[in-house]
Amino acid sequence: MHRSGMTELEAVLAVARHGSFRAAAVELGMSTSALSQAVAGLEARIGVRLFNRTTRSVSLSEAGARFAAQVAPALLQIRDALDAAADLRARPSGTLRLNMHAGAARMIGPLLHEYLRRYPEMQLDVVTEGRLIDIVAAGFDAGVRLVEQVPRDMVAVPIGGPLSMAVVGTPACFALQEPPRTPAELSAHRCIRLRLPGGELYRWEFQKEGEALAIDVEGPLTLDDMPAMRAAARDGIGLAYLSEVFVRADIASGRLQRVLADWTPPFPGIALYYPSRRHAPAGLRAFVELVREMNEAPIPADVHSSHT
Known part of the structure; x- marks a missing residue:
């Protein structure tokens, strides 16, 4: 639901943020056509083109960039005033x-x-x-x-x-290979690697008595999802480096075994x-x-x- 009288301004700022009418419409809960009409209506009234449109991209015009820079803080103040008035209600809504x-x-x-x-x-x-x-x-x-x-x-x-991180594996993994006592000994183990949102591979981080290490582990499986890593570890694919809170029940039940706990202090x-x-x-x-x-x-x- 949009605050009365602010829809056009909200539409301009949302399109400026996303560089897309479709993404802006999703954020504001409007149809793409309604949002496009709101922006076009404002442009017609003020007589200035706010966006440069092509079949592949949408970008602010020079006038649009100036307009957005001036409108954004003013709109924030208006939102705050409306929120303050809404606070007079008995319950948050x-x-x-x-x-x-x-x-x-x-x-x-x-x-x-x-x-x-x-x-x-x-x-x-x-x-x-x-x-x-x-x-x-x-x-x-x-x-x-x-x-x-x-x-x-x-x-x-x-x-x-x-919180703390935990290196975990199944008892079967450690029956085949001696559990690591130091991060350097991870090189002898199959590990489940994590790919970060930017595309780079995460290096497992350790710290003990002032010594900090970042280990680039090796293994047969690389994932970009923590639940999938936990499932793979529970299935014996390799060792995983996960938030301890996510595997606490598995450790308590014996399904997973934690190692290198002295190298993963709380943060x-x-x-x-x-x-x-x-x-x-x-x-x-x-x-x-x-x-x-x-x-x-x-x-x-x-x-x-x-x-x-």
């Missing part, structure tokens, strides 16, 4: 848009579900992607990332406690982050308070692992 990596979405699933149970007039729109984006420019209310990835100009609220984990505006929308404030509440009662390990 509307849509909260969140951006996060897929692992974070699996980890905080119970938190998202509890939020919807408490605030039935709210809707959550969760987009998962590996790359780190500008959540403000992309139209998100907040994001969830590793603490170390949170931009410095954002307000950060930790979710849960510290700060993930955090919710959002712009440091003077006024945050009621739906976001309610989500922040729920995060803080649930930090005091961590989600059980079997809840995490059942969804990975």
Whole structure:
């Protein structure tokens, strides 16, 4: 649903962000034709072409770039004013848009579900992607990332406690090959490799007594999905390097065995982050308070692992 009188401006900024009428229409929940008409109507009224259009691309014209740069902060102020007025309602309502990596979405699933149970007039729109984006420019209310990835100009609220990585394999794997005692001994093992969103292969990271290592492991299988890596490890394809919380139940049951635990110390984990505006929308404030509440009662390990 679009705020009355703002649809055309929202349409221009969405097309500018995506460089595509179709992608902008998806973000705004409009048909492509309706969005195109909104932009064309605004261009006709002000007598300026805001976009250069070809059959293959859409880009801001010089006038459009200036227009978007001036409109964006003004529109943000208008949104804040509308959100402040909406806060007078007894309960939060509307849509909260969140951006996060897929692992974070699996980890905080119970938190998202509890939020919807408490605030039935709210809707959550969760987009998962590996790359780190500008959540403000992309139209998100907040994001969830590793603490170390949170931009410095954002307000950060930790979710849960510290996390750690775990090198795991099946007992059968270690019956065939002596478990590694140091990261260097991984060279004797078949490992499941991870391809990052940018295309590069992830190097397994280790640290002990001030010594930090990044190991480029070898193995028969390369994946770009953590649940698929966990499934492959459980099937005995090789050793995997995964968040400990995702394999905690497997380790406890003996299905997977953890090695090199002394080389994978805890790190700060993930955090919710959002712009440091003077006024945050009621739906976001309610989500922040729920995060803080649930930090005091961590989600059980079997809840995490059942969804990975």
